Amino acid sequence: MTAVPLLELRGVGKxxxxxxxxxxxxxxxxxxxxxxxxxENGAGKSTLCxxxxxxxxxxxxxxxxxxxxYRPGRPADALAQGIAxxxxxxxxxxxxxxxxxxxxxxxxxxxxxxxxxxxMRELSERxxxxxxxxxxxKDLSVGERQRVEIVKCLMREPRLLVLDEPTAVLxxxxxxxxxxxxxxxxxxxxxxxLVTHKLAEIRRVARRATVLRGGxxxxxxxxxxxxxxALVRAMIQRDLAxxxxxxxxxxxxxxPAIGQEVPAPALMVDGLTVRDAQGxxxxxxxTVLLAPGEIVGIAGVEGNGQVELAGVLSGLMPSTQxxxxxxxxxxxxxxxxxxxxxxxxxxxxxxxxxxxxxAMSVAENILINRLGDYRRWGLLxxxxxxxxxxDLMHKYDVRAAGPDVAFGGLSGGNxxxxxxxxxxxxxxxxxxxxxxxxxxxDVGAVxxxxxxxxxxxxxxxxxxxxxxxxxxxxxxxxxIVVLYRGRIMxxxxxxxxxxxxxxxxxxxxxx
Amino acid sequence: MNQxxxxxxxxxxxxxxxxxxxxxGALVIGLVLVAAIGVSIPDAVAGFAEGAWGSPYALAxxxxxxxxxxxxxxxxxxxxxxxxxxxxxEGQIAVGAIAATAVCLHGGVAGLPxxxxxxxxMLAACxxxxxxxxxxxxxxxKVGTNEVISSLMLSFIGVWLLYGSVQSEALLRQPMTSxxxxxxxxxxxxxxxxxxxxxxxxxxxxxxxxxxxxxxVLVAVVLHRTVFGLRLRAVGLNALAARKAGIAIAPSVIxxxxxxxxxxxxxxxxxxxxxxxxxxxxxxxxxxxxxLVVGLLARGSVVGVLAGAVLFGFIRSGGINMEMVAxxxxxxxxxxxxxxxxxLAGSARWMTRKAGAR
Numbered sequence: 001m002t003a004v005p006l007l008e009l010r011g012v013g014k015x016x017x018x019x020x021x022x023x024x025x026x027x028x029x030x031x032x033x034x035x036x037x038x039x040e041n042g043a044g045k046s047t048l049c050x051x052x053x054x055x056x057x058x059x060x061x062x063x064x065x066x067x068x069x070y071r072p073g074r075p076a077d078a079l080a081q082g083i084a085x086x087x088x089x090x091x092x093x094x095x096x097x098x099x100x101x102x103x104x105x106x107x108x109x110x111x112x113x114x115x116x117x118x119x120m121r122e123l124s125e126r127x128x129x130x131x132x133x134x135x136x137x138k139d140l141s142v143g144e145r146q147r148v149e150i151v152k153c154l155m156r157e158p159r160l161l162v163l164d165e166p167t168a169v170l171x172x173x174x175x176x177x178x179x180x181x182x183x184x185x186x187x188x189x190x191x192x193x194l195v196t197h198k199l200a201e202i203r204r205v206a207r208r209a210t211v212l213r214g215g216x217x218x219x220x221x222x223x224x225x226x227x228x229x230a231l232v233r234a235m236i237q238r239d240l241a242x243x244x245x246x247x248x249x250x251x252x253x254x255x256p257a258i259g260q261e262v263p264a265p266a267l268m269v270d271g272l273t274v275r276d277a278q279g280x281x282x283x284x285x286x287t288v289l290l291a292p293g294e295i296v297g298i299a300g301v302e303g304n305g306q307v308e309l310a311g312v313l314s315g316l317m318p319s320t321q322x323x324x325x326x327x328x329x330x331x332x333x334x335x336x337x338x339x340x341x342x343x344x345x346x347x348x349x350x351x352x353x354x355x356x357x358x359a360m361s362v363a364e365n366i367l368i369n370r371l372g373d374y375r376r377w378g379l380l381x382x383x384x385x386x387x388x389x390x391d392l393m394h395k396y397d398v399r400a401a402g403p404d405v406a407f408g409g410l411s412g413g414n415x416x417x418x419x420x421x422x423x424x425x426x427x428x429x430x431x432x433x434x435x436x437x438x439x440x441x442d443v444g445a446v447x448x449x450x451x452x453x454x455x456x457x458x459x460x461x462x463x464x465x466x467x468x469x470x471x472x473x474x475x476x477x478x479x480i481v482v483l484y485r486g487r488i489m490x491x492x493x494x495x496x497x498x499x500x501x502x503x504x505x506x507x508x509x510x511x
Numbered sequence: 512m513n514q515x516x517x518x519x520x521x522x523x524x525x526x527x528x529x530x531x532x533x534x535x536g537a538l539v540i541g542l543v544l545v546a547a548i549g550v551s552i553p554d555a556v557a558g559f560a561e562g563a564w565g566s567p568y569a570l571a572x573x574x575x576x577x578x579x580x581x582x583x584x585x586x587x588x589x590x591x592x593x594x595x596x597x598x599x600x601e602g603q604i605a606v607g608a609i610a611a612t613a614v615c616l617h618g619g620v621a622g623l624p625x626x627x628x629x630x631x632x633m634l635a636a637c638x639x640x641x642x643x644x645x646x647x648x649x650x651x652x653k654v655g656t657n658e659v660i661s662s663l664m665l666s667f668i669g670v671w672l673l674y675g676s677v678q679s680e681a682l683l684r685q686p687m688t689s690x691x692x693x694x695x696x697x698x699x700x701x702x703x704x705x706x707x708x709x710x711x712x713x714x715x716x717x718x719x720x721x722x723x724x725x726x727x728v729l730v731a732v733v734l735h736r737t738v739f740g741l742r743l744r745a746v747g748l749n750a751l752a753a754r755k756a757g758i759a760i761a762p763s764v765i766x767x768x769x770x771x772x773x774x775x776x777x778x779x780x781x782x783x784x785x786x787x788x789x790x791x792x793x794x795x796x797x798x799x800x801x802x803l804v805v806g807l808l809a810r811g812s813v814v815g816v817l818a819g820a821v822l823f824g825f826i827r828s829g830g831i832n833m834e835m836v837a838x839x840x841x842x843x844x845x846x847x848x849x850x851x852x853x854x855l856a857g858s859a860r861w862m863t864r865k866a867g868a869r
Contacts, residue, residue: 316755337757346755357749360741368745368756371738379736 004067006031006191007052007160012061014047021047022215024061029208031159034182034192036202036224038235039212045195046088048212049164052193053085054078065160084153085162090145094138098148101137102155116155123154127181139276141303150181160191167196179205203228211235264328266290266431266462267313267344272322274308274486283308284486285322290431290462295453297477297494298466300506305486306466307349310435313464314346315339316354327430340369342430345423345456347416349435349466355419358408362400363389365407366422396421397448413445420452432456435466450476470502484508529862530808530815533854534822541847545839554837562832563825567714569832574716575786576798577824578723579604582778583802584816585730586644586771588809590658592734593767594747597806599647599662601799602669603775604782606643607636609676611780612683612790615699628702629718633780640776641769643669648768652761658768666799674792683790695791705785717785726774731813743767775799801827808855823848 054072209224219234311317489505583600809815830844
């Protein structure tokens with residue numbers, strides 16, 4: 001069958017400054033098929049999607065939609081042509097409800113909330129994505145927010161749906177459901193572009209696959225399920241090693257013998273419970289004991305109490321019940337200042353919300369906890385501040401033009417290294433909380449972050465590592481605690497052989 | 512990204528030139544308007560120049576006006592650093608002036624030596640103005656009241672308190688000797704008046720000028736060279752991150768509003784002790800709001816506050832004279848002032864967008 005392709009790219013190129021992000025990329029997508037776009041971070045997948053969605057314009061090549069020249073000048077053009085996209089970073093207004101977000105930009109005159117809510121319920125039920133229409137976006141987990149984004153797209157009944165890394169934040173079960181959504185959408189004659197760097201997901205749904213590497217097409221396949229190995233090789237230019245062999249020599253595991261004098265635990269959390277303003281229990285009787293030099297991973301799909309746990313431990317959120325101690329000092333309900341003073345370093349999940357001030361300089365951000373030490377005759381000793389920051393930047397490999405450049409101008413990886421530099425040099429550090437510390441970082445930066453965390457733990461610091469990436473936890477942690485709906489579902493050694501058990505706990509199943 | 516780009520341009524010369532061009536452009540439009548209502552332009556310009564700097568007296572009066580705008584503008588910039596908007600200058604001037612009047616007339620300070628006779632009323636004005644501003648900070652921290660609303664409402668309260676205080680002899684009204692005694696206070700005793708720098712009443716430039724300049728330097732140092740200033744900046748840019756970094760938000764907010772209020776109160780005492788010498792209804796005809804505009808246009812720069820204060824001070828003085836001499840309606844001066852504000856704000860917006868587009 002030689003139908004006119006729904007979408008065709010011919011020799012498309014895009015350059016940002018001196019960086020050629022896409023180079024001579026051609027691909028075709030038929031209506032009714034799921035086309036997977038594979039590639040590592042920085043391979044150009046998101047840029048390609050943004051070209052199709054009209055966020056950027058290509059520098060070279062042509063795009064055709066149903067055989068017609070297609071040159072979207074802005075996303076509104078793409079939407080008008082029936083192209084919908086779920087971005088990696090969500091575009092939802094946090095302070096209003098789900099329904100109001102859905103109504104944004106697609107209604108005229110009066111808002112018909114109940115109609116929209118009914119429509120949304122119908123869609124979310126049909127595709128198995130439970131959502132409460134009148135919940136505020138800011139109260140939803142990242143996973144739930146993504147569902148809203150997907151429903152928002154589906155309400156437009158698009159002919160082409162672009163999903164930019166939709167699976168990164170979902171549970172295995174939810175990924176399954178999403179794949180079903182993709183299949184159903186495709187079955188209705190819509191084209192689906194699915195961007196991912198996770199291979200297992202595409203096995204089932206992908207009719208065709210294209211692999212990008214360094215902005216160029218590295219491989220294509222019309223039968224990706226059968227050619228998985230070749231695709232993987234094309235993606236990373238090497239074979240994936242057996243996962244059981246990639247587990248690094250773990251950090252020193254401190255297990256004090258019975259009878260030996262036990263040092264104060266780095267962190268002791270006793271029955272911590274958090275209820276939100278609506279009275280919903282977000283964290284339920286959470287208890288954990290963290291020895292010095294131990295890394296405990298908190299696994300779980302996002303929105304299962306991790307944000308609340310980190311919020312309470314960093315002193316930014318009140319707890320309802322329970323207590324916690326860092327190195328034997330009770331810190332329940334204390335201010336962040338007291339928590340830092342007790343030797344706790346906090347690497348927050350949302351760097352931009354509470355981890356840094358982007359408009360201030362790198363030096364000011366790295367030393368913001370200790371500005372009081374840089375007073376000389378009542379004035380701020382900028383020279384000393386700059387010098388010490390420069391040292392830390394060197395030690396933690398924070399790459400920036402200098403200590404005075406704005407923090408916001410750094411890449412995500414360098415920002416995170418700078419935050420780590422600040423938190424790991426907290427005076428008298430006993431405990432480190434790292435929440436989703438590698439999110440959005442490229443491979444090199446991820447390794448650096450792991451290195452610093454493991455290094456801290458070898459110095460006797462206890463680390464609580466909250467992550468939604470199970471692989472990350474299996475690689476770095478000694479022990480894994482699984483959170484599900486705010487409760488501890490189970491805990492075990494961090495060993496790849498436990499993967500399935502942990503996966504089941506994450507999904508709320510007990511054995 | 513926007514803020515970053517802007518910060519990088521802070522030391523750029525172009526914003527200064529563009530602001531200057533905006534002012535000149537607005538003045539040209541003003542002259543066109545003057546011509547349009549049938550007044551000869553040379554007459555109007557001559558009247559303006561005479562009122563603004565034509566005589567030693569006019570020059571001093573313009574500068575004294577500028578001082579008031581500068582102090583209120585400094586208070587605005589200080590609060591603005593913490594991303595707080597202080598629109599309470601008018602009320603802070605009023606309560607400062609009430610406090611200064613009360614101390615001058617009834618505080619028994621007139622006989623004090625070594626300058627205490629005029630310094631103590633000024634300090635009283637600072638404290639009372641500071642408390643007036645501090646209320647805004649406390650409301651913000653404890654109840655979450657928007658500081659724009661509360662400082663504006665407190666302005667009206669302050670202005671009416673001033674009005675009320677000169678209505679009754681039990682308060683600050685001068686003794687009623689006849690039915691035509693005006694509702695205003697007695698003139699303050701000579702020792703409580705601010706000493707003149709020249710010693711010549713023909714050029715009433717008073718000691719407030721060096722005081723305001725020292726305070727401007729102090730505010731600049733606090734904002735740019737102290738740990739407190741840097742923390743304030745962190746609070747303003749990202750309160751959550753500042754809190755996480757152990758910075759106490761509540762004292763910063765209350766403190767900065769106290770300081771802004773104290774500057775406003777001081778401005779009120781300078782108006783009383785350096786210029787008007789008695790308290791009456793209509794004591795401050797919108798000086799607090801003009802000072803707020805000066806602070807707003809300065810966009811965080813102390814030098815900008817001084818420049819804006821001088822500009823507004825001279826325009827006000829020149830405008831009043833232009834009305835008297837050349838029959839240009841005073842509302843036209845307000846129109847020109849408004850055009851300057853729009854032009855400056857517009858050019859700032861334009862620069863921001865250009866910076867953002869890069």
